Amino acid sequence: MPKKSTFSDSEPNIFSFNEIEKKWQRRWEEAKVFEAVPDKRNKFFINFPYPYINGHLHLGHAFSVTRVDVAARYKRMNGFNVLFPQGWHCTGTPVWAAAQRIREKEEKQIQIMKTMGFSEKEILKFGEVKHWMDTFVPAAQEDLSRIGASVDWRRSFVTTDLNPYYDKFIRWQFNKLREKGLVVKGKRPVVWCVKDKMVVGDHDRAEGEGETPQEYYLLKFKFGDSYLIAATLRPETVFGQTNFWVNPDANYVKARIGNETWIVSKECLDKLELQEKDTKMMEYISGKDLIGKHCEAPLIGRKIMILPARFVDPTMGTGLVTSVPSDAPYDYIALRNMQEMKETEKNKLGFSIEQIEEIEDIEIIPIIKTEKYGDKAAVKVVEESGVVNQEDPKLDSLTQEVYKEGYHNGILLNNCGEYSGMKVKEAKEKMKEDMIKKGLLEIFYELSGKVVCRCLTPSVVKIVSDQWFLKYGDKEWKEKVRKELEGMKLYPDLVRQQFNYVIGWLNDWACTHHHGAGTKLPWDEHWVIESLSDSTIYMAYYTIAHLIKEYPLDKIDDSFFDYVLLGEGKGSKEMDKMRKEFEYWYPFDVRSSGKDLVQNHLSFCMFNHAAIFPEKHWPKSFSVNGWLLVEGDKMSKSKGNFFTIRQVLEKHSADSVRAGLMMGGEGLDDPNFGFANVEIVTQKIHGFFEFARLNYKKAKKAELSRSDRLFVSSINRYLKEGSEAMENMMFRTAFDKLFFQMQRVLKEYINRGGSNQGVLNDFIEIQIKIIAPFCPHVAEELWNKIGKKEFISLAEWPQVEENKIDTKLEESEKGVDKTVADVLNVLSIVKEKTRKEGEKVYVYVMPFELEHYNAELLSRRVQKEVKIFAVNDKNKYDPEGKAGKAKPGKPGIYVE
RNA sequence: GCGGGGAUGCCAGAGUGGUCUAAUGGGACGGAUUUAGGCUCCGUUGGCUCAGUGCCUUCCUAGGUUCAAAUCCUAGUCCCCGCACCA
Numbered sequence A: 001m002p003k004k005s006t007f008s009d010s011e012p013n014i015f016s017f018n019e020i021e022k023k024w025q026r027r028w029e030e031a032k033v034f035e036a037v038p039d040k041r042n043k044f045f046i047n048f049p050y051p052y053i054n055g056h057l058h059l060g061h062a063f064s065v066t067r068v069d070v071a072a073r074y075k076r077m078n079g080f081n082v083l084f085p086q087g088w089h090c091t092g093t094p095v096w097a098a099a100q101r102i103r104e105k106e107e108k109q110i111q112i113m114k115t116m117g118f119s120e121k122e123i124l125k126f127g128e129v130k131h132w133m134d135t136f137v138p139a140a141q142e143d144l145s146r147i148g149a150s151v152d153w154r155r156s157f158v159t160t161d162l163n164p165y166y167d168k169f170i171r172w173q174f175n176k177l178r179e180k181g182l183v184v185k186g187k188r189p190v191v192w193c194v195k196d197k198m199v200v201g202d203h204d205r206a207e208g209e210g211e212t213p214q215e216y217y218l219l220k221f222k223f224g225d226s227y228l229i230a231a232t233l234r235p236e237t238v239f240g241q242t243n244f245w246v247n248p249d250a251n252y253v254k255a256r257i258g259n260e261t262w263i264v265s266k267e268c269l270d271k272l273e274l275q276e277k278d279t280k281m282m283e284y285i286s287g288k289d290l291i292g293k294h295c296e297a298p299l300i301g302r303k304i305m306i307l308p309a310r311f312v313d314p315t316m317g318t319g320l321v322t323s324v325p326s327d328a329p330y331d332y333i334a335l336r337n338m339q340e341m342k343e344t345e346k347n348k349l350g351f352s353i354e355q356i357e358e359i360e361d362i363e364i365i366p367i368i369k370t371e372k373y374g375d376k377a378a379v380k381v382v383e384e385s386g387v388v389n390q391e392d393p394k395l396d397s398l399t400q401e402v403y404k405e406g407y408h409n410g411i412l413l414n415n416c417g418e419y420s421g422m423k424v425k426e427a428k429e430k431m432k433e434d435m436i437k438k439g440l441l442e443i444f445y446e447l448s449g450k451v452v453c454r455c456l457t458p459s460v461v462k463i464v465s466d467q468w469f470l471k472y473g474d475k476e477w478k479e480k481v482r483k484e485l486e487g488m489k490l491y492p493d494l495v496r497q498q499f500n501y502v503i504g505w506l507n508d509w510a511c512t513h514h515h516g517a518g519t520k521l522p523w524d525e526h527w528v529i530e531s532l533s534d535s536t537i538y539m540a541y542y543t544i545a546h547l548i549k550e551y552p553l554d555k556i557d558d559s560f561f562d563y564v565l566l567g568e569g570k571g572s573k574e575m576d577k578m579r580k581e582f583e584y585w586y587p588f589d590v591r592s593s594g595k596d597l598v599q600n601h602l603s604f605c606m607f608n609h610a611a612i613f614p615e616k617h618w619p620k621s622f623s624v625n626g627w628l629l630v631e632g633d634k635m636s637k638s639k640g641n642f643f644t645i646r647q648v649l650e651k652h653s654a655d656s657v658r659a660g661l662m663m664g665g666e667g668l669d670d671p672n673f674g675f676a677n678v679e680i681v682t683q684k685i686h687g688f689f690e691f692a693r694l695n696y697k698k699a700k701k702a703e704l705s706r707s708d709r710l711f712v713s714s715i716n717r718y719l720k721e722g723s724e725a726m727e728n729m730m731f732r733t734a735f736d737k738l739f740f741q742m743q744r745v746l747k748e749y750i751n752r753g754g755s756n757q758g759v760l761n762d763f764i765e766i767q768i769k770i771i772a773p774f775c776p777h778v779a780e781e782l783w784n785k786i787g788k789k790e791f792i793s794l795a796e797w798p799q800v801e802e803n804k805i806d807t808k809l810e811e812s813e814k815g816v817d818k819t820v821a822d823v824l825n826v827l828s829i830v831k832e833k834t835r836k837e838g839e840k841v842y843v844y845v846m847p848f849e850l851e852h853y854n855a856e857l858l859s860r861r862v863q864k865e866v867k868i869f870a871v872n873d874k875n876k877y878d879p880e881g882k883a884g885k886a887k888p889g890k891p892g893i894y895v896e
Numbered sequence B: 001g002c003g004g005g006g007a008u009g010c011c012a013g014a015g016u017g018g019u020c021u022a023a024u025g026g027g028a029c030g031g032a033u034u035u036a037g038g039c040u041c042c043g044u045u046g047g048c049u050c051a052g053u054g055c056c057u058u059c060c061u062a063g064g065u066u067c068a069a070a071u072c073c074u075a076g077u078c079c080c081c082g083c084a085c086c087a
Helices: A017-030 A059-077 A094-103 A107-115 A122-123 A129-146 A165-180 A235-238 A266-274 A327-341 A343-348 A355-361 A377-385 A394-409 A424-437 A475-486 A493-507 A558-566 A572-586 A595-612 A646-653 A653-665 A675-697 A706-725 A733-752 A759-773 A776-785 A807-834 A855-862
Strands: A043-047 A080-082 A183-193 A205-207 A213-223 A227-230 A243-246 A253-256 A260-265 A279-286 A294-296 A305-310 A320-323 A441-447 A458-469 A490-491 A589-592 A621-625 A841-845 A866-868 A891-895
Touching: A017 A129, A017 A355, A017 A653, A017 A776, A043 A059, A043 A572, A059 A589, A059 A621, A059 A646, A059 A706, A094 A107, A107 A122, A107 A475, A107 A493, A129 A558, A129 A646, A165 A260, A165 A595, A213 A235, A213 A260, A213 A424, A227 A320, A235 A424, A235 A866, A243 A327, A243 A458, A260 A266, A260 A320, A266 A279, A266 A458, A279 A320, A294 A589, A305 A320, A305 A327, A305 A355, A320 A327, A327 A355, A327 A377, A327 A394, A343 A355, A377 A394, A377 A558, A377 A841, A394 A424, A424 A441, A475 A493, A475 A595, A490 A493, A493 A595, A558 A572, A589 A595, A646 A653, A653 A675, A653 A733, A675 A733, A675 A776, A706 A733, A706 A759, A706 A807, A733 A759, A759 A776, A807 A841
Parallel strands: A043 A080, A043 A589, A227 A260, A243 A305, A490 A621, A589 A621
Antiparallel strands: A183 A458, A213 A227, A213 A294, A213 A441, A243 A320, A253 A260, A253 A279, A294 A305, A841 A891, A866 A891
16 A cells, blocks of 8 residues: 555645656756856855766765755855856876776776676777766766756866867966976876886776885995995984895896996896986896905995895895894894804805904994884894794884884984984984985885786886976965965865965975876977866866857967956957956855865865966865765775765655755764665655645734744744854754754644744745755745745845844743653652552642743643642642642642 | 874764753654554653752763863873875
8 A cells, every 4th residue: 555645635745856856957947047147246156176077976976066056055045146167077097098998998997887887889989088078977967957956057068188178278277387487397206117118007006006106215335446236215324334235146237327337136227227327237247246245335434244145135126235233123134144154154155264254243333222122223123023034024014113213213323423413314314415415325216015017017116307397395386375375264164274284295296197188288298287287277267168168269379368367468359258257256265175185186276376366366265074974984886885876866855865965964074974864854854845835824913922932032043053054064053953953943833832823934934945955946846835936046045033032031941841841750750659540649840930831831741731820829829738848929830 | 104183972963161961863762642653742761869859970091270171281092084196
């Protein structure tokens, strides 16, 4: 049996969220309700970062868009001319690379497309980036429309050179930045595949996600007319060097590096070449041939002996290692092994008696002191851990530990020359600089861990030398941005510290890539502008996006944008129109985004605005929110809590999902979306829908009773608090106050017997209006049902009537609540004690301000017959003298 | 390691010196209504005590400041996020 309708009148049950949503979305579109046209009103421009369209939009997007939409609708109802545009992002590598993989018919990628529900035939089309746009952009627009986003779709666009208009805009932006000297050429280390001859991004790896190039230091040890080169992370330990390690089984090469002769492993030579060294191979040297000889340690000038060690890996660094047994566990173990080796074995290695003596005389030199490990950290940790040979895997973590402690808490001992007494942290920098100056040290990059390219070739570090950078490290620029930040409002303000910090450490940003979709760098077209860099000031483009499409493409050049966006030079009539539109809307009032974008996108947005636009066009505010959790967990396909918008909308109404999302959370905490909330909202909204429809009636204004005034007071209080929350983009609080609390006080009012039709009508109107930003479809339908002609989307947000907020009255009601509780309490006790059926019991309860209350209402609350007496006359309040201790002179209540 | 944010009752989540056993919502439990209930209503939900507004113990832990602390200070423990060239 289908559930029986709760409709009591003759009208058939037409309540279908689905129907209502479709109907109003159609009407909004027909009436162009959300098309933003400049006029005399104040404007409000809100937006959020355009989604990257590598698939269907998911619940996380729904959360972002709902936040923005609720704000947009709220502002619209507050009389603002609201602009909420939406574009789509396709710049960068993910889609580009996926398309390429489809072309290569890579099984994994094809499988991904299959799970998205595409047929074999269709999948092949995704070999072109454009097909991704053609598929997912319309789908995304449909999804956002279905969830009720009040977007001006005329202004939508996609990025990359597939959109020549936007492409020209980005070119203009970069030319502008270059003119100002903010785009410069530089070098940077990248993870590189020698086979593919390409940068190996994090997503293109078979192994080694998260690994990055790490700075190592090459130390030069004088060795005859050449240098032995050792790679180290710890140049500050040079004073503790006791010997030098070489792998006896490895092959080394002597090579011309610049105008020096270096000895390094064969593997290292290839790396040096990729790291901009001018190399020329000379001859091979066997590791064995080096053993027993001496070289001169850099900076300290000490002669140290070259000894064999198994732990030395020719593929790591230079394949040569300097030995600091006091602070390097590997070195200590290797040295101890060496010294403890039987004489016969040492002989076997070809050491002479003098050499053997020399080895035995090597003493560990303490150089760094920490509270935790004393002055021979490596010795201490190795002895304590019981490690005895060089192959022990524990050595890696011990090394880490010693390094960490030494670096952060260590102090150099007084045998360290001019660095004696310095903190390790500081000494490291200084020694590094000094040694570079003296030509004893060079910087080298090695991967922080093993990285394997998708083509299964191990990756290496390459230095790209003609890389273009945005000069975010520039001091003057930073100053300007700090000033910009000061003038901005942040929701919540908590993120201000984070922004300040980011502005501080942000350094020059590599803004060009070798490959990927995007705009080509105008003056150096073999570079593609990287995706975060092309999305910094595009909000300005929204203001003209719908007009520029109508303008002849060939007439658009840099001077076009100079005029339209900066007001420089002269422009045509059409350009003038665009200029006016820009000036009306810009700057944007709110940009809302996830907190993950604080350290890049939002900061870049500030930087580029500061660089290109005058102060009056700098951003007004950012709103930052957490990452959406679903059912308490991070969304992930493997956990089964990943949902696209369309999946969710198949089963749930847009209004409920919107409200459910907003109920999930606010502020910087990760909001949590649960379907239970969606169900609750669905029920409550439906409940209110019925209530409003059936209870909105014609009425004359009746005089307000105490109960009425109490109700009106609560409504106004929640309206006030809710509106404040709306202003602060605290939408969970707002929805709670504006809907749940409102419904609660309505319930209380009805329970009190409230029935003043005028009051009810006012309430219904207010309630519909204030849920409209959250549940716009139902609100429109209801608004229409109660006979209003205009769209609720354009109705006026209700004004708080401060004078109707009666705190005293609400307090007194709390007192009544307490009295009722007391009565019930006493009654239950009495009931337990007497247990006699039919016996009359009289109870006296010290009441609270009963002059405003009446017996009928109390009876309803207590569910017993209640009488109230003024206790002036003893006999009146307790006719049978059984109610116990009453206090004459005060009113009392009497329960039978 | 650096930087930022946190830790509140079964759960979520308010609360920044007294009005705090701590809002509100959900859950659970008990009761009322009911043919029945997923509707609605009332109540309970730290412990003890109880013919009545009482006592004790609680807001991560340990100290401290104060007449008074969930709230301020100090130390510690644990959790989340970011640390880049990637959307």
